Amino acid sequence: MGEDKTYTISDLAREFAVTTRTIRFYEEKGLLSPSRNGQHRIFGKQDHARLELILRGKRAGLSLEESREIIDMYDPEGDNYKQYQFLLTKVDERQAQLESQLEDIKLLIKGLQEVRERCTRALNDIARPRAAKQ
Amino acid sequence: MGEDKTYTISDLAREFAVTTRTIRFYEEKGLLSPSRNGQHRIFGKQDHARLELILRGKRAGLSLEESREIIDMYDPEGDNYKQYQFLLTKVDERQAQLESQLEDIKLLIKGLQEVRERCTRALNDIARPRAAKQ
DNA sequence: GGGCAAGTTTACGTTAACGTCAACTGGTCA
C-alpha cells in the first residue's frame, strides 16, 4: 500500500517527450520538487501530476508563471477561512480568463472555416467555371 | 464609395490598447504593411483587420509566426489549383491544432472547477464542522 | 579496473516580443 511510484528524470522526459534540461529547469523555477537519493533526483506521483499540468498549460498558451498559479491552487498551503476565500476569487479570475481565451480560439476556428469555404468554392470554380466562355 | 477609412498609428494604438512600438514591430515583421504619406504611416481597413487577428491570436496563446500563418490564409497570393489545395490542408492542420488547444483549456477549466468545489466544501466544514467535538 | 551510460552542476548562448532611450523631422498654433 505504501508503494508510492517513483520516476527518474529520464522516465519523465520520455513519457512527456521533453528534455531532461527542461525538467531541471522546472525544478529550478520551483515548479517541481523531487526528493534526492544522493545527488540523483527522485520524482513522485505529485511531480508527475504537476508536470502534466505544466505541459497542458503550455499547450494552452499559458506562461510558466500562469501555470504555476493554477497548479498551486491544487494544493493550497494555509487552511483557514481567508485562504479559501481568496483562493476562490483566484479560481474565478483564472476561469474567466481561460473562458475568454476559449472564445478567441473559437473565433479563430470559425475564421478558418470561412477561409475553407471560400477555398473550396474557388476550387469548384476552377473545375467548372461559373461563366463559361460560351 | 471610395472613402476607404484610414488610421494613424496612434489611432490603432488607442483602439487596440497597444503601444506604437508594438505596431511598428509588427510592420517590421511583415505582419502589417501600411502605406506612407511622406514618412508617416497610413493604415487601412486591411491593416486594421490584420491587427485584430494578430491580437486575437496572441490572446489565444499563438506566437506571431503562428498568427501570421493563419492570417496569410485570409488573403492567398496565388490563385491556381495547387495553391488552394495546399491552403486547404494548411487550414485543416491549424484547425486541428486549435481544437486540441481548446480541449486543453477545457481540461484546465474543469480542473479549476474541482478545486472550487473542494474549496467551498472546506469553507462549509469551517462554518459547521462535520464531526463536532461531542 | 576500465569504460560506458545516466546523472549532476555551472555557465554561457539563443530566440521572441517587445521596452526604452536618443536624436531627428515635420506640422501647427499662439
Add this chain to the structure above:
DNA sequence: TGACCAGTTGACGTTAACGTAAACTTGCCC
C-alpha cells in the same frame, strides 16, 4: 519663431524558456 506635438529611425536592453557545452560523479558490466 519658437515651442510643442506626433511621428520617425536606430540602437541597445530585457525577460522567458529553454539549448548547448564542459567538466565531473556514480553505478554497473565484462
